[in-house]
Amino acid sequence: xxxxxxxxxxxxxxxxxxxxxxxxxxxxxxxxxxxxxxxxxxxxxxxxxxxxxxxxxxxxxxxxxxxxxxxxxxxxxxxxxxxxxxxxxxxxxxxxxxxxxxxxxxxxxxxxxxxxxxxxxxxxxxxxxxxxxxxxxxxxxxxxxxxxxxxxxxxxxxxxxxxxxxxxxxxxxxxxxxxxxxxxxxxxxxxxxxxxxxxxxxxxxxxxxxxxxxxxxxxxxxxxxxxxxxxxxxxxxxxxxxxxxxxxxxxxxxxxxxxxxxxxxxxxxxxxxxxxxxxxxxxxxxxxxxxxxxxxxxxxxxxxxxxxxxxxxxxxxxxxxxxxxxxxxxxxxxxxxxxxxxxxxxxxxxxxxxxxxxxxxxxxxxxxxxxxx
Amino acid sequence: xxxxxxxxxxxxxxxxxxxxxxxxxxxxxxxxxxxxxxxxxxxxxxxxxxxxxxxxxxxxxxxxxxxxxxxxxxxxxxxxxxxxxxxxxxxxxxxxxxxxxxxxxxxxxxxxxxxxxxxxxxxxxxxxxxxxxxxxxxxxxxxxxxxxxxxxxxxxxxxxxxxxxxxxxxxxxxxxxxxxxxxxxxxxxxxxxxxxxxxxxxxxxxxxxxxxxxxxxxxxxxxxxxxxxxxxxxxxxxxxxxxxxxxxxxxxxxxxxxxxxxxxxxxxxxxxxxxxxxxxxxxxxxxxxxxxxxxxxxxxxxxxxxxxxxxxxxxxxxxxxxxxxxxxxxxxxxxxxxxxxxxxxxxxxxxxxxxxxxxxxxxxxxxxxxxxx
Numbered sequence: 001x002x003x004x005x006x007x008x009x010x011x012x013x014x015x016x017x018x019x020x021x022x023x024x025x026x027x028x029x030x031x032x033x034x035x036x037x038x039x040x041x042x043x044x045x046x047x048x049x050x051x052x053x054x055x056x057x058x059x060x061x062x063x064x065x066x067x068x069x070x071x072x073x074x075x076x077x078x079x080x081x082x083x084x085x086x087x088x089x090x091x092x093x094x095x096x097x098x099x100x101x102x103x104x105x106x107x108x109x110x111x112x113x114x115x116x117x118x119x120x121x122x123x124x125x126x127x128x129x130x131x132x133x134x135x136x137x138x139x140x141x142x143x144x145x146x147x148x149x150x151x152x153x154x155x156x157x158x159x160x161x162x163x164x165x166x167x168x169x170x171x172x173x174x175x176x177x178x179x180x181x182x183x184x185x186x187x188x189x190x191x192x193x194x195x196x197x198x199x200x201x202x203x204x205x206x207x208x209x210x211x212x213x214x215x216x217x218x219x220x221x222x223x224x225x226x227x228x229x230x231x232x233x234x235x236x237x238x239x240x241x242x243x244x245x246x247x248x249x250x251x252x253x254x255x256x257x258x259x260x261x262x263x264x265x266x267x268x269x270x271x272x273x274x275x276x277x278x279x280x281x282x283x284x285x286x287x288x289x290x291x292x293x294x295x296x297x298x299x300x301x302x303x304x305x306x307x308x309x310x311x312x313x314x315x316x317x318x319x320x321x322x323x324x325x326x327x328x329x330x331x332x333x334x335x336x337x338x339x340x341x342x343x344x345x346x347x348x349x350x351x352x353x354x355x356x357x358x359x360x361x362x363x364x365x366x367x368x369x370x371x372x373x
Numbered sequence: 374x375x376x377x378x379x380x381x382x383x384x385x386x387x388x389x390x391x392x393x394x395x396x397x398x399x400x401x402x403x404x405x406x407x408x409x410x411x412x413x414x415x416x417x418x419x420x421x422x423x424x425x426x427x428x429x430x431x432x433x434x435x436x437x438x439x440x441x442x443x444x445x446x447x448x449x450x451x452x453x454x455x456x457x458x459x460x461x462x463x464x465x466x467x468x469x470x471x472x473x474x475x476x477x478x479x480x481x482x483x484x485x486x487x488x489x490x491x492x493x494x495x496x497x498x499x500x501x502x503x504x505x506x507x508x509x510x511x512x513x514x515x516x517x518x519x520x521x522x523x524x525x526x527x528x529x530x531x532x533x534x535x536x537x538x539x540x541x542x543x544x545x546x547x548x549x550x551x552x553x554x555x556x557x558x559x560x561x562x563x564x565x566x567x568x569x570x571x572x573x574x575x576x577x578x579x580x581x582x583x584x585x586x587x588x589x590x591x592x593x594x595x596x597x598x599x600x601x602x603x604x605x606x607x608x609x610x611x612x613x614x615x616x617x618x619x620x621x622x623x624x625x626x627x628x629x630x631x632x633x634x635x636x637x638x639x640x641x642x643x644x645x646x647x648x649x650x651x652x653x654x655x656x657x658x659x660x661x662x663x664x665x666x667x668x669x670x671x672x673x674x675x676x677x678x679x680x681x682x683x684x685x686x687x688x689x690x691x692x693x694x695x696x697x698x699x700x701x702x703x704x705x706x707x708x709x710x711x712x713x714x715x716x717x718x719x720x721x722x723x724x725x726x727x728x729x730x731x732x733x734x735x736x737x738x739x740x741x742x743x744x745x746x
Binding site for chain 2 (some may be wrong): 060062105108109110112117118120121122125126128133136138139140141142143144148149150151152153154155
């Protein structure tokens with residue numbers, strides 16, 4: 001059945017269900033990053049969220065929170081829990097000052113889980129935390145691309161997204177075009193080795209982030225907070241020098257090998273480019289600061305707790321299988337995943353990643369506040 | 374995986390997906406009923422919905438609509454479309470009076486599709502109408518039993534539910550209890566032939582409707598509308614005299630036959646009772662009028678357009694298979710459906726329903742308005 005939602009972007013959901021290859025069971029790397037950002041999110045809410053202003057009727061004490069690109073649990077539930085607790089804490093603190101009417105009604109939360117329509121929402125719903133209802137937390141799922149509007153105006157007090165904005169709405173056209181100087185012949189990703197390729201990816205990224213912020217600006221109440229976590233590159237580190245860049249190129253090599261063996265076509269392998277771009281930090285900073293609807297409250301590096309660890313082959317294979325599942329099946333069709341990730345696993349064993357040799361990427365934390373017009 | 378939502382009620386979703394036995398393809402009877410109520414819904418909104426009062430900030434022009442027990446499309450999409458059009462029309466009319474600020478912002482709609490967490494929301498999302506986004510309609514799914522709270526306070530302007538409230542939160546315990554005077558030995562439904570059985574079902578119905586209205590009273594804004602469509606019985610017509618009662622008893626007979634053949638156990642067949650109750654009209658009226666949060670604006674009979682038709686065996690089998698799928702599999706386990714509905718189909722061929730001989734049930738339309746405290 002055709003996808004009924006007119007999104008501007010293509011959709012590559014994380015692997016659904018709760019089986020061994022599912023995102024649910026293979027998202028601990030993302031979880032570790034979120035843990036390290038928890039305290040920062042709490043702080044941003046405590047310091048910046050205006051309890052009086054954003055709520056049209058503050059005495060109703062209802063707060064609305066969205067996680068954009070939630071995938072399936074459990075990470076998204078932790079994020080929401082953290083935001084809920086921060087708002088409760090802020091209420092408690094401001095309540096003790098006296099003189100306002102916040103204490104009259106129990107706090108209630110409307111929580112929105114957003115992802116593409118082909119995300120596995122059935123699994124998300126079946127794994128919603130038990131305690132939500134007892135704590136006045138009411139959940140919804142919102143299907144659609146976050147590069148377009150998803151909510152009516154002034155719908156949200158806090159928006160959150162983590163490790164999502166490197167997924168472009170689509171790979172730039174030129175990188176798959178044999179006749180373009182930006183043709184990305186030798187890789188399935190932006191390695192940052194070819195200037196024209198990098199620029200094509202960067203232009204798409206700039207356009208997409210612009211669309212994201214424009215949509216969120218309408219959806220957040222004045223004074224509302226938009227929190228963005230993600231991964232970028234230090235200004236002097238090309239993607240191909242990071243272990244993630246190395247690993248992604250290995251997957252690309254496996255696809256080329258499979259084309260040579262006739263398992264897929266050379267044409268398919270050559271025309272495949274990931275719709276993923278990790279910007280340089282200065283690029284990201286520039287794009288964020290250009291927006292006119294949000295003030296940039298915090299924009300800084302955070303440390304990834306697993307940054308210094310050497311990851312096992314099994315861990316890497318599972319993580320990348322869960323993440324790339326959708327985008328690879330969409331291009332190559334069903335039935336290539338087992339073969340591809342078997343090959344990838346063998347290649348990793350033959351040429352182990354030298355984690356110490358690789359350069360580090362960078363994790364960022366951004367807190368934006370919707371400007372009161 | 375365990376269902377994470379602590380609902381008070383059991384859950385028996387309509388058949389999911391879009392295959393030959395799906396609710397999507399077997400809900401035309403329900404659709405016909407909705408068609409006949411469309412004009413009434415429009416009228417209720419035009420006459421009763423207060424555009425100034427319910428919206429905390431009317432100049433935002435955002436209206437929130439929920440369909441409780443939406444199942445999968447297409448009926449729920451038609452319902453929402455009808456409500457959206459009615460609100461637009463009302464705005465247009467009131468806009469022409471001048472003197473208000475409704476015209477400053479385009480109308481936007483936040484639409485909430487509610488059903489049990491094991492409803493097939495993935496299919497719902499994939500079939501959302503294309504034109505929603507272009508018309509300022511933003512969709513969410515809300516998993517959970519409508520016999521408990523699903524939204525924060527003051528979240529909705531219009532609530533709608535159709536052909537849902539005969540599904541009780543559970544079958545009354547006594548009807549499956551061999552030692553109770555309300556033991557429903559000879560049927561899988563409330564036939565209205567045994568007073569104790571009828572009373573046990575009625576008590577559960579009263580409790581459930583009470584819980585439904587109490588939850589909605591908190592979720593609807595003051596002045597908001599709750600529209601309820603459904604099926605009940607004229608005061609002098611017991612269920613067993615309607616064709617639906619006859620058909621349901623036939624399905625029960627097939628289950629008993631299957632127990633005799635050893636395909637299922639006698640114990641299972643005897644302990645099975647549908648969590649369904651069609652109240653007498655006077656019972657329904659009494660329960661609705663007892664509530665203290667809503668004024669009863671309209672409560673009347675509507676004609677079902679297919680009422681006079683003789684339905685084909687294929688149509689009846691498909692309709693009941695889609696509706697009873699969840700509740701029967703939950704009790705009898707997987708793999709009984711094909712056998713059961715083959716037998717049912719053969720039984721219908723052997724003893725055709727004499728539609729003219731059967732008495733008519735009754736379709737009702739209720740419009741309630743949330744009282745302004």
